[in-house]
């Protein structure tokens with residue numbers, strides 16, 4: 001969960017100035033120092049790729065911040081100061097409080113929303129989800145609340161309902177807007193009982209999927225892990241001709257589908273059979 005402080009504006013690209021009050025890590029800080037940093041070789045290369053007028057705005061820099069509001073920070077020194085080096089191309093790194101005014105919580109006097117308020121809101125959102133699950137009528141898709149007809153593509157999860165012990169395993173539509181809900185349920189469902197298998201809704205491969213000229217996929221897995229399915233979600237996709245050694249199958253670049261796989265099954269459980 002990333003913190004969304006109240007009362008800040010995100011200034012893209014520009015670096016903060018001394019005296020600005022910025023929001024980082026559930027705390028409000030005053031900017032006490034800003035100096036240029038020496039670009040690394042990698043950063044030099046990135047800078048050279050920018051147009052000249054942008055280059056100066058994107059130079060790396062170092063800032064010192066002094067904490068004004070919020071709890072002690074683990075990296076701060078005895079004067080409540082922390083230092084950051086901001087790399088090339090870090091956009092909007094320091095959301096800034098307008099006029100230096102910081103909205104504080106009444107519970108701790110910390111910048112709003114404070115950590116506790118956020119945790120409470122998160123817990124309430126989880127509770128609301130659970131209550132919504134309780135209200136789903138039998139035969140309806142928990143994601144949209146509508147009836148699942150026999151003609152619609154759907155996925156049913158067996159066993160007792162993971163979100164509601166009084167209900168049967170749910171049936172979700174497989175249409176685009178219900179898939180996220182189905183995937184979230186599958187994630188809980190596979191963790192609920194050992195031996196349950198993931199469908200393409202949640203199957204994940206750390207490897208790089210290579211797509212060939214005929215739209216077929218190839219993956220060698222990663223870190224000694226076998227690829228569960230070429231149709232699983234992959235960390236990275238690449239068209240075969242981009243491999244440094246070219247494509248062993250000698251696929252032609254003309255008419256190549258790029259990274260679009262052919263033959264993706266409609267049914268996410270097709271890979272399990």
Ligand SMILES: [Zn+2]
Nearest residue numbers: 105107108114
């Ligand atoms: Zn508070």
Ligand SMILES: [Zn+2]
Nearest residue numbers: 141144173178
């Ligand atoms: Zn639905």
Ligand SMILES: [Zn+2]
Nearest residue numbers: 212240247251
């Ligand atoms: Zn190929």
Ligand SMILES: [Zn+2]
Nearest residue numbers: 205207219227
């Ligand atoms: Zn794979």
